[in-house]
Ligand code: FES
């Protein structure tokens with residue numbers, strides 16, 4: 001069953017603007033005094049507790065990094081338990097109280113954690129009904145539940161509330177994978193738009209962000225970074241900061257920091273401190289980046305697709321095409337630089353962090369502190385938007401190490417330069433594609449090669465604090481699952497796709513929203529557009545010609561319809577006038593296992609200046625069962641606008657020693673006057689599993705905009721970002 | 736010692752005169768509405784009103800405030816009694832992480848204080864120096880339009 005959800009303003013009635021307050025200290029929420037709360041994902045008590053007053057506390061290891069799961073996960077629990085949504089409170093990201101459900105990444109909060117919690121709720125509901133059977137003396141078939149009260153269907157005055165059945169007691173139950181789930185046709189809370197509980201606090205300055213959190217006796221610290229990435233510290237002149245009140249210099253090997261009672265004193269001291277560092281010029285020449293990538297030793301090859309015999313089919317093809325695509329190094333650019341508070345004393349570490357991965361971070365911090373992870377306790381607090389592993393974890397390790405060195409609680413606030421200069425980066429990505437077309441113009445052979453760094457997927461990037469303090473840690477790089485979507489979302493008869501996993505990459509890499517899946521989809525969907533143009537086919541029709549997956553076809557048709565797509569081949573014949581208009585399409589099945597997305601970009605290209613403006617972006621989106629339609633819309637808008645920014649503007653700059661794009665002037669992002677109108681068509685499939693939404697639509701802008709620019713001015717852009725200089729160069733080459 | 740008038744209250748504070756207003760508001764007065772985003776007057780996260788005008792408090796030394804009357808996000812309204820602009824942001828669910836939202840609301844307050852019937856183009860222009868990384872722009876524009884109506888200044 002599929003329904004289109006087109007409105008978002010009528011929020012579910014009765015939810016109001018509840019403000020979920022999650023405790024900052026491990027509370028004894030509904031837990032028997034003295035007993036440790038279970039955190040193993042096999043136990044119902046790990047996920048849920050019901051208080052005597054009927055309040056449901058839900059525990060999750062995932063955290064709301066701006067994605068809205070603070071609304072959506074409680075929706076899933078309230079629905080499955082049959083309680084009012086405003087009775088569900090969420091405790092998130094506390095390593096002592098919540099299960100390790102993996103980092104908040106990969107668009108998996110609903111798909112994995114939500115489904116896990118939903119099953120715990122179904123198990124709990126079954127157990128509650130059984131308790132009610134005993135209490136009310138009626139068989140379960142005669143009972144029903146409404147708003148947390150079990151009653152006899154025929155005699156509704158015979159009733160008992162959840163709080164009276166289990167209130168403040170443990171379930172002592174394993175999560176039952178066979179516990180029956182509610183029939184989606186009976187849903188009243190799931191699939192309804194629900195407002196986020198944290199927004200009233202965020203718009204009035206009363207919500208506690210990480211940056212607002214203080215502990216008694218806390219000092220402010222700033223880390224003093226080297227002028228070159230690999231430089232070592234030779235000498236520190238402590239006298240240089242003596243005139244600033246109450247400043248102390250902290251050092252361990254190449255790790256250098258200042259602490260002070262006031263934040264401003266710490267900032268001034270960090271600027272004033274004189275230190276001598278060694279020279280280091282280990283970065284590649286910026287102009288020779290792609291040469292550097294091609295010459296980096298390959299650690300191993302991963303074959304992403306091997307169907308039929310691409311080589312033979314290519315040799316026999318009526319027409320062949322090839323192209324190279326590259327995608328620049330990107331920074332996360334969270335609006336608030338990282339911040340953390342740590343109190344490391346007496347062999348124990350109390351840490352507050354905005355990390356997307358509190359449970360991982362616990363182990364990371366333990367390495368930096370050379371401490372047993374069992375003695376590290378992390379509590380999550382909201383940072384600025386997090387789109388992958390940014391500076392949060394490094395900043396937390398900074399705070400932990402400084403606190404350990406001075407024996408006092410410490411708050412570290414990164415500067416803008418710290419965040420832009422030192423967060424782990426999205427690595428440079430290079431792709432080569434070849435296609436063979438038959439006499440009718442259809443793809444019969446597809447070959448692709450990808451050059452990206454290798455990934456030690458169970459390891460985290462090395463923390464800066466441990467690196468500089470020379471604390472032993474595993475040598476590992478992890479840019480995430482960046483090989484996914486290298487295989488195409490079409491059943492071409494002959495395919496061969498291989499990822500060359502490089503032994504190293506210039507900057508410490510990590511995952512940034514839609515890691516690899518964005519870059520690979522970009523090349524695939526832009527190159528497929530080249531194929532369509534080569535045979536004079538309409539780009540939508542050409543894709544439909546190759547698609548067999550009904551949900552893929554539906555999503556592509558929905559996008560085309562919403563964009564009022566009129567079939568014709570690209571480029572547009574009318575390219576006259578100083579501003580040329582174009583449209584471009586892209587389609588992706590995310591990781592070829594889940595969420596289907598299709599998009600149409602509309603652009604205006606200024607032929608004189610080379611500037612591209614994306615004026616409108618239409619998205620059709622099928623993530624299976626939608627939990628919170630308004631939350632999905634917010635995520636799709638974010639995916640599109642952020643990725644239009646990355647596609648048109650963003651590129652880390654550096655010299656042989658360091659990153660030089662360290663502020664918003666040198667690393668510009670999209671501004672209000674440049675933001676496209678985003679039009680969204682959601683397809684809700686009640687009887688399908690709920691899939692992720694935080695990343696998939698971000699695959700669309702790079703290819704759709706490239707294709708739209710081709711439509712407008714007849715040149716292909718194969719290098720992200722599409723700067724005016726590249727557009728002018730392409731136009732010059734064509735002329 | 737400096738004297739500051741913030742949200743209608745006068746404070747005498749012992750701070751270094753070169754301290755940016757932002758640190759004084761956040762650390763000395765515990766007003767967490769204004770946020771540290773860049774410290775370079777590039778992003779708008781730290782915006783406050785000074786005599787009705789939007790000011791980047793991260794680069795504004797506290798000693799320069801003088802008689803200026805400061806209003807922060809907290810001075811506009813509360814969760815129980817939000818200002819129409821705050822209400823509009825709630826109605827439009829115009830926040831993802833919400834870190835930029837202080838700047839968006841304070842910039843809007845200054846803008847709508849001086850402007851009637853803004854067009855979408857006007858709104859985009861008014862917010863051109865306020866950055867949002869989450870891509871909440873479309874909802875923020877809708878919220879500003881709604882706020883203009885709520886404040887009786889819309890069409
Ligand atoms: S923090 Fe003041 S403009 Fe960015």
Ligand code: FES
Nearest residue numbers: 833835867868869
């Ligand atoms: S909502 Fe996160 S930066 Fe704007």
